[in-house]
Amino acid sequence: MPIDFTNLPKTELHMHLEGSIPVEALFELVKKHNRLDEAPTIEHVRKRYEFDDFAHFLEVYKWTVSFLKTPDDYEYVAYEVAKTLVRQNVWFAEIMVGLGNSVKYGGHDAAQIVRAAWRGFKAAEVQHGIKIRVQIAAGRDHGAQFSLDRLKDIEPLLDEVDICAFNMGGSEHVHPLPQFAEVFKRAHEMGLRVSVHAGEVSGPQDIYDALDLNPQRIGHGIRAALDPTLMDELKRRDVALEVCPVSNECTGAVKRLADHPLPRLLAHGVPVTLSSDDPAMFHTSVTREYEVAHEVLGVGMKSLIRIAREGFKRAFMDEGLRREMLGRFDRETRKWCHTRQIEYPV
């Protein structure tokens, strides 16, 4: 019988707010902003979340972001997204708030929307106990100066909002990471931790370039599996990869889910965590990622429990909270394993 991972205690460390808005919540915004002509029913919204290729995906992404018109909308979706994690027994999440499309095309003030998302996350913590931190995300496509400006925008918020990290996504082939060295230097100076999308679709060099920026983690990084020396380097530097298998299939980063390099990365001992990236758009969830790893990629139960624990070890949280969460993880997961007759591997 397939294992249900819903109740396994988990983290979610690679998730974009804008790509995680549940269909029901997005439909509420469609009604609120009087755009029923574009999606008259919830089924129409669901259909919009289906796309043919990567270009179409980006189009759908923009369409979704176009409904985030006010800070209240950000607060609302932040809370709704948090609820989807609560239902999966996610105890700690880092959610990226994208400042690319929202500031450049949406005309938003970066600090205002980050503050609004934070209100939504805090409300979820009060109601449901989940701990959520904000990652600031910008795209390579907007250029280095754009990111430097956004870091400046959010600097006054650092005492008020728990911004745990700076992250960068975007077109790997078009904008190599060395041109963003100044941005990452600034993020480190501001006391932010760093994760960066790299080696998702382009080759190992992009991951070597990412390592030059001193990240604590790398988003995707799956092309490292092509280069044993690079995998050794990730181990030596103790940099974990945030692996999102379903996303990789949806965007075409891997041709067939069954060929995903996660098992190769694990076999080499590269530290990895599992995440859902844009779960609403990719019709996935962090729970589903564990199922896929187990059922499609053949990752064993012991490895999956170690990966879940790794999430708590790699999360950008303070050490006191980490100790508490790891202790609780060990107690509860031991029970979870016991009822399923699985030996607790830690």
Ligand SMILES: [Zn+2]
């Ligand atoms: Zn991502």
